[in-house]
Amino acid sequence: MRVLxxxxxxxxxxxxxxxxxxxxxxxxxxxxxxRSYDELKRDVLRNAASQGRTLAHTLLPAVLQDxxxxxxxxxKSPLSANSPGTPGQPESLLxxxxxxxxxxxxLPRTLPMLADFRQLSPEFAEVxxxxxxxxxxxxxxxxxxxxxxxxxxxxVQDDARLGTxxxxxxxxxxxxxxIENTQQAALVTCLVLIVLLPISWYxxxxxxxxxxxxxxxxxxxxxxxxxxLSAGIYDYQDELGRLYQAYNRxxxxxxxxxxxxxxxxxxxxxxxxxxxxxxxxxxxxNPLLGMLTxxxxxxxxxxxxxxxxxxxxxxxxxxxxxxxxxxxLLVEAKVTSRNLSPQDVDDVRTLIEPQARKxxxxxxxxxxxxxxxxxxxxxxxxxxxxxxxxxxxxxxxGGKVDVTIAMAxxxxxxxxxxxxxxxxxxxxxxxxxxxxxxxxxxxxxxxxVCYQIARQFGGTIDAKxxxxxGRSLTRFNVxxxxxxxx
Amino acid sequence: xxxxxxxxxxxxxxxxxxxxxxxxxQSLRVGMTPALLHTQHGLLGQWRLYMESQLKRQVVxxxxxxxxxxxxxxxxxxxxxxxxxxxxxxxxxxxxxxVAVPLYRSRxxxxxxxxxxxxxxxxxxLSQLRGKVFAYADPYSNSGYLVPRYQLRMAGEDPNTFxxxxxxxxxxxKVIEAVxxxxxxxxxxxxxxxxxxxxxxHEITSRTWPVSQxxxxxxxxxxxxxxxxxxxxxxxxxxxxxxxxxAQGKAILxxxxxxxxxxxxxxxYDNVARMMAAFGGD
Numbered sequence: 001m002r003v004l005x006x007x008x009x010x011x012x013x014x015x016x017x018x019x020x021x022x023x024x025x026x027x028x029x030x031x032x033x034x035r036s037y038d039e040l041k042r043d044v045l046r047n048a049a050s051q052g053r054t055l056a057h058t059l060l061p062a063v064l065q066d067x068x069x070x071x072x073x074x075x076k077s078p079l080s081a082n083s084p085g086t087p088g089q090p091e092s093l094l095x096x097x098x099x100x101x102x103x104x105x106x107l108p109r110t111l112p113m114l115a116d117f118r119q120l121s122p123e124f125a126e127v128x129x130x131x132x133x134x135x136x137x138x139x140x141x142x143x144x145x146x147x148x149x150x151x152x153x154x155x156v157q158d159d160a161r162l163g164t165x166x167x168x169x170x171x172x173x174x175x176x177x178x179i180e181n182t183q184q185a186a187l188v189t190c191l192v193l194i195v196l197l198p199i200s201w202y203x204x205x206x207x208x209x210x211x212x213x214x215x216x217x218x219x220x221x222x223x224x225x226x227x228x229l230s231a232g233i234y235d236y237q238d239e240l241g242r243l244y245q246a247y248n249r250x251x252x253x254x255x256x257x258x259x260x261x262x263x264x265x266x267x268x269x270x271x272x273x274x275x276x277x278x279x280x281x282x283x284x285x286n287p288l289l290g291m292l293t294x295x296x297x298x299x300x301x302x303x304x305x306x307x308x309x310x311x312x313x314x315x316x317x318x319x320x321x322x323x324x325x326x327x328x329l330l331v332e333a334k335v336t337s338r339n340l341s342p343q344d345v346d347d348v349r350t351l352i353e354p355q356a357r358k359x360x361x362x363x364x365x366x367x368x369x370x371x372x373x374x375x376x377x378x379x380x381x382x383x384x385x386x387x388x389x390x391x392x393x394x395x396x397x398g399g400k401v402d403v404t405i406a407m408a409x410x411x412x413x414x415x416x417x418x419x420x421x422x423x424x425x426x427x428x429x430x431x432x433x434x435x436x437x438x439x440x441x442x443x444x445x446x447x448x449v450c451y452q453i454a455r456q457f458g459g460t461i462d463a464k465x466x467x468x469x470g471r472s473l474t475r476f477n478v479x480x481x482x483x484x485x486x
Numbered sequence: 487x488x489x490x491x492x493x494x495x496x497x498x499x500x501x502x503x504x505x506x507x508x509x510x511x512q513s514l515r516v517g518m519t520p521a522l523l524h525t526q527h528g529l530l531g532q533w534r535l536y537m538e539s540q541l542k543r544q545v546v547x548x549x550x551x552x553x554x555x556x557x558x559x560x561x562x563x564x565x566x567x568x569x570x571x572x573x574x575x576x577x578x579x580x581x582x583x584x585v586a587v588p589l590y591r592s593r594x595x596x597x598x599x600x601x602x603x604x605x606x607x608x609x610x611x612l613s614q615l616r617g618k619v620f621a622y623a624d625p626y627s628n629s630g631y632l633v634p635r636y637q638l639r640m641a642g643e644d645p646n647t648f649x650x651x652x653x654x655x656x657x658x659x660k661v662i663e664a665v666x667x668x669x670x671x672x673x674x675x676x677x678x679x680x681x682x683x684x685x686x687x688h689e690i691t692s693r694t695w696p697v698s699q700x701x702x703x704x705x706x707x708x709x710x711x712x713x714x715x716x717x718x719x720x721x722x723x724x725x726x727x728x729x730x731x732x733a734q735g736k737a738i739l740x741x742x743x744x745x746x747x748x749x750x751x752x753x754x755y756d757n758v759a760r761m762m763a764a765f766g767g768d
Contacts (some may be wrong), residue, residue, distance in 0.1 A: 066653070068651075069653060069660055072667075104669070108670075113669065114650055
């Protein structure tokens, strides 16, 4: 039994449906059959009673005048009128004398004249008891376990009992008609089942398959993010349909959560790297400035020979390089400067022009800024320059870079798109970390600077690399809040 | 019996007078015995038309269910002619004239057959049917009533108590059917009827078993009422006697399973009269 309940819905629902259909069909048809059997029997008995009354009426004069042959002919008349084998056809008829002897019968060989009816068979004896009752109308006698029905009509003339008409009906014909009906009903039921069962099976499958799919996906959920359930599988508004929608909604939320978690991890790492870099830079900057001051003092006031001076100059150049590197790491966006204006964008354009020309890269500008914005111009210029230099570097020779600067609500939006090589997932993950460089020359601090500036403004920067129409497009998006709507 | 005949004759004479004058002018009334096969209505129709064409008279056939009714009609003068059984002929001898006697198998005789259901071939004579159920044809039938009763009496039995149960079917054919169906254990029938039925309805006669035949008796005759005019009598007699010489008459005779008609006298029925006398006032 448990095995049955453990079955997949894919089989359980259709099976259950089929079972219901077959069960209903069986119960309905058997009820109807039993009813039709009863009705048939009732019809037979009703007809028999009416036939019995008519026959008795006709038989009376014959019996009264002791015309046996006439009585025999009358008895045989219902037998010759109907074709044999119909349920309404009596198997035999007989007239009994008041002494329960056979006066005449339609089966003279088995029910011969003068024979004692009671002694012909035990069931006849039971019928005879009934016949002996002083009844005046037709009655039905059905001995227990008998294969026959007896319809008994007294032959009465002026309250004198002249004899009894007995019509004997075989239940065999009723039964064979019942079996015939059963066969017909079975045939019709089979035809109905042939139509209904596939429909039930189909509906069962339609209900079960979405359940099966959703179960499979829920089981996957622990290991990996499953796919969406296609709405086409079950596009209805019942509980199952709503379960689908809820599942898809939950899945979407889970995906978003996973994405946010990933981004948080990423930005936390960048923040840690930034803190580390800033800490190291500060630790280096203090002794570095002291060393540079000392070198300067020594060169100005000391009496060093030419070789020493040359060495000092070498050391100073080295220390200066360290200072620049450290300064680059320590991005300071909160420098107070004038507000950014459209003119600043044009300046950057002018500054980038030589680099672009050198690599034969076309830079296409779209500048939608209308007036000054409430953000410092210097860091934004620095950010823009770094992004553009990076894009020009990343572009192939003769490539194209699209720059779009616009306002989106209160935010300044900068989009830089280049057609250089597609970036891998790993490259994008580490793109904004310091000293990370794909293959272009430079220290690999450009994008780090951009990231730091964007973060310090409370904005965002992200990169996406995708293939479109057979070309790779790498898109950098910077959003900086300005606090005002232009 | 003589007394009774006279009494009956008186009744007939009274009843006959207006009837005779009323109908002889137009049509001849011919009573047909139920000794014939009951179903041969088509054949009787042909015979009637044949008679009309031969006699140049309108002929009406009168059929009744029992011999008794035909006897009564004849006695009352309601019939001019009749084909009646040998026993009624002897019974009515004073009121009718013998016109002609049919020739069966070229002779004016027939026999009574004792028949039993096919399943009882071990029975070979009437005395073995003691205490059984027996079917008679008609209380005025020679072969179907008088003969078996006379045989029993000759054997020293009382025909009224010999059988457990007897009844009349009022036709020889029905006696054959009663025996065939096994309704009765035996019956006595006109041999001519059994032979004729055997030719057309063998499925009925095949279920019966003729176990014995009686002696010969004069064949049921064609009779005329005493009151029939001589020319009518002669015309009818001539028609019957010459029937077998023309094609149409021959065909009808063939269908009746007869060979023709012949002249005969009362002596032919002496043995029937003897049997009747044996039962006295019956």
